[in-house]
Amino acid sequence: MAELHTLHTLRCALRAAGLALAVLAGAATGAEPVRPMDADPQLEARVQRVAVELRCLVCQNETIAESMAPLAVDLRTQIRERLARGESEQHILDFMVQRYGDFVRYRPALQARTVLLWGGPFLLLAVALWAFWRQVARRRGASACVAEEATEAATEVVVEPSPNRTQATAEPLHPAVRGRVLHWGVALGTPLLAAGIYWQVGEPDTLLSGLGAAPALIDPHQAQDRVAQLQARLQTQGGSADDWSLLGRSRAALEQYPEAANAYARALALAPDSPQVLTDYADVLAAAQGFRIEGEPLQLVERALKIDADHPKALALAGAAAFERGEFAAAAVHWRRARTHAPPDGEFAQELAHSIERADMRAGAGVAPR
Amino acid sequence: MKRFLPLAIFALLVLMLAVGLRLDPREVPSPLISQPAPTFQLPRLEDPARTLSTQELRGQVWLLNVWASWCAACVQEHPLLLELAREGRWTLIGLNYKDKPEAAKVWIQRHGGDPYRANLTDFDGRIGIDYGVYGLPETFVIDKQGVIRHKHIGVLTREALRDTILPLMRRLDG
Numbered sequence: 390m391a392e393l394h395t396l397h398t399l400r401c402a403l404r405a406a407g408l409a410l411a412v413l414a415g416a417a418t419g420a421e422p423v424r425p426m427d428a429d430p431q432l433e434a435r436v437q438r439v440a441v442e443l444r445c446l447v448c449q450n451e452t453i454a455e456s457m458a459p460l461a462v463d464l465r466t467q468i469r470e471r472l473a474r475g476e477s478e479q480h481i482l483d484f485m486v487q488r489y490g491d492f493v494r495y496r497p498a499l500q501a502r503t504v505l506l507w508g509g510p511f512l513l514l515a516v517a518l519w520a521f522w523r524q525v526a527r528r529r530g531a532s533a534c535v536a537e538e539a540t541e542a543a544t545e546v547v548v549e550p551s552p553n554r555t556q557a558t559a560e561p562l563h564p565a566v567r568g569r570v571l572h573w574g575v576a577l578g579t580p581l582l583a584a585g586i587y588w589q590v591g592e593p594d595t596l597l598s599g600l601g602a603a604p605a606l607i608d609p610h611q612a613q614d615r616v617a618q619l620q621a622r623l624q625t626q627g628g629s630a631d632d633w634s635l636l637g638r639s640r641a642a643l644e645q646y647p648e649a650a651n652a653y654a655r656a657l658a659l660a661p662d663s664p665q666v667l668t669d670y671a672d673v674l675a676a677a678q679g680f681r682i683e684g685e686p687l688q689l690v691e692r693a694l695k696i697d698a699d700h701p702k703a704l705a706l707a708g709a710a711a712f713e714r715g716e717f718a719a720a721a722v723h724w725r726r727a728r729t730h731a732p733p734d735g736e737f738a739q740e741l742a743h744s745i746e747r748a749d750m751r752a753g754a755g756v757a758p759r
Numbered sequence: 760m761k762r763f764l765p766l767a768i769f770a771l772l773v774l775m776l777a778v779g780l781r782l783d784p785r786e787v788p789s790p791l792i793s794q795p796a797p798t799f800q801l802p803r804l805e806d807p808a809r810t811l812s813t814q815e816l817r818g819q820v821w822l823l824n825v826w827a828s829w830c831a832a833c834v835q836e837h838p839l840l841l842e843l844a845r846e847g848r849w850t851l852i853g854l855n856y857k858d859k860p861e862a863a864k865v866w867i868q869r870h871g872g873d874p875y876r877a878n879l880t881d882f883d884g885r886i887g888i889d890y891g892v893y894g895l896p897e898t899f900v901i902d903k904q905g906v907i908r909h910k911h912i913g914v915l916t917r918e919a920l921r922d923t924i925l926p927l928m929r930r931l932d933g
Contacts, residue, residue, distance in 0.1 A: 446787055446893035459857070460893055463884045488797075488891035490790040613795065644889075645798050647812055677800055678810075679885065 429743050436469045439478050443485055444495045452495050470680075473743065475736045499595055507596060514583055518576065525572050612643060620652070630660035637673060646677035664700040667693035671706055682710040701731040705741065708748070717752035721745050789891055789910040796823075796899070796907045797889035801879035804855055804863055811852075811877045813905060820931045821850035822924075823899040824875070824915075825887060827858040828866035830895040836915040837870045843920070844874035849928060853878040856887045856895060900924060902931045 440454035447458040453465060464485070471481050485493050497503045505512075587593065616639045623632055633656035640649035653670035660666050671689035675682045682690070687710050693703040708723030728741045791797075800812035824840060826833040844851055853875035855863045860880065867873050881887055890899065900909040909927055911919055 449784060460884075463888060467885075467888060487790060487794075488889060489893065490787055490891070492787050647798055647800055647814060679801075679883075 429746065432469065432472060432743060435472050435478065436465060439468045439472070439481055440465055442482060442495055444493050446489060446493065473740060475740060496592060496595060510583075510587075514580060518580065521575065521579075525576075612639075616640060616643060623655075630656045630663065630666060632656075633659065634666060634669060637669060641673050641676065644676075646673050649673040650677050662696055664693040664697040664703055667696075668700060668702045668706060672702070675706070682706060682713055686710075699726070699730045701727045701737070704730070705737075705744075708744065712744075712748060712751075717748045721748035721752060724748060786912055787893070789907075791891055791907045792910060794907055796901045796905050797886070798905075799879075799886045799889070801854075801881060801886065804853075804860055804878040804880050807860075807880070811879060816850065816852070816901070817905055818903050819850050820903060820928050821852055821901050822928075823852050823854055823890070823901060825854045825856050825890070825892050825895055825897045825899075827856045827895055828862040829858065832914050833896045834870060836896055837874070839915050839917060839920060840874040841871055851875050854886065854890075855880045856892065857882065857884045898924075900927055900931070 437454055441452045443453040443464065445451045445453050445456035445458055445461040445464075447460050448456045451461075453461045453468075468481055471484070472478070476484075482494070491498065491502075497506060499507050616636065619636050619639065622628075623636060628636075633652050637649045637652035637656060640646070640652055650670065650673045653666060653673060656666045657663075657670055667689045671682070671686040671693070674689070675686040678684070678686075686706070690703050690706045690710065693700055694707060697703070704723050704727035708720045708727065711717075711720035711723060724741050724745045728738055728745065731738045731741060796813060798813045800810050800814075803809050803811060822843075840851060843849060851874055853873075855878055858880070863878075863880075867878075879886075884892075890897075894912060896914060898911040898915055899907055900911075902908050908931060909924065911924065915924075
């Protein structure tokens, strides 16, 4: 049917059959290395942590972390970029679920629709135990009858005193006690064993957290409505540069970059000399044109730097622009300057440190930009 | 009663398996249905200096067809798209997904022409990810308010077009 499907189902199947090496070696032209050359181990570990939570929709029984399908490679790139930009892991998972649905989660979330999936095994265990108890009760009823008959028989026998009598009364206890121990053993042991195994190989964390409060997710619709309200109010009643910036930030958070750019344009008209507005505007414009800074965004950044030559975000964007052009040494210079002016312990500073490392490596190695 | 219990359980299992086998696990239902279509502003294949944004498509019902020259299945639906374009009523937008522009242009010429009002390029597949694309071809129906109303996964067929997509578009166009 669909292209990625058939081709990669085939690839998945071949790999499963252990034939993959030979075939893939022939068809490896499209395959990319799992990790880029300039991998930063800390970031890669976080990418990995998110990637193992996501199903590759092309090779459906693999996670994005394992799959070599081009889509999985792209998604890993997205995860890497988003983490580098400072997004939280949960936010990235939500982003993927919004686009690909709940199925993209390799471990299904515990929610109303998946209660049967999560609770099913426990339900089955309960049913099995119930059946076991019934069986035991029926047997006990039956054996009680047998015992009664046996006693009757015994009394008949006892009419004629026998030397074996003491032995006969002492022995029947044994199997009864043993039987009771077995019943209790099975009745308690089975669920305990099941719980133990579940604890080891199952997902007790998800289950327990699901039993607590349901995670509060922001409804994207709701957020959208609120932002639309804000925009309507600003358009009818007007607002300050800060108000328009707020709208721009909200639009950017919803990844509506062209709309965000419009809002920042209004903010900039009200505050033409604010380096913050200039750089924020440049940032969303760059996002709107596919995360490229070249062109208008770069002009805005340059304007911001003319006003405040030490503005950290403007410097960071200028560095990114240089990196984009393949001028890695220049990028590192910008980023180093940004770092001296950024708050020292924040994620921003950390990210800058990673970027500087990358730029230094590229500059040193003289690698062409990809 | 008791004797039929195993039979009943067996029948239930057969029923569930029968239903399960008919489901296609590859048809992942899109969570984007009735959600606002992700916005974009993308360069055109023929003239990368000119862009088209989702904003400019507001007010019309449009089809977004995700394709690529490397997608063998896309060849099958191309004649249908050309037919649809000849009708002239619908705005057909192509999203050229992770393709080389030269290869894409050659492919269009070789397969009977360009059915798209605009053919947009998504070189790195970012917009594809935004739309939850995981197999080619895929086709989205987007309404006048910019809301995704339908997603067709796989090759467009005459039946799907006649029975589902076109009636939906007519209704949306009102």
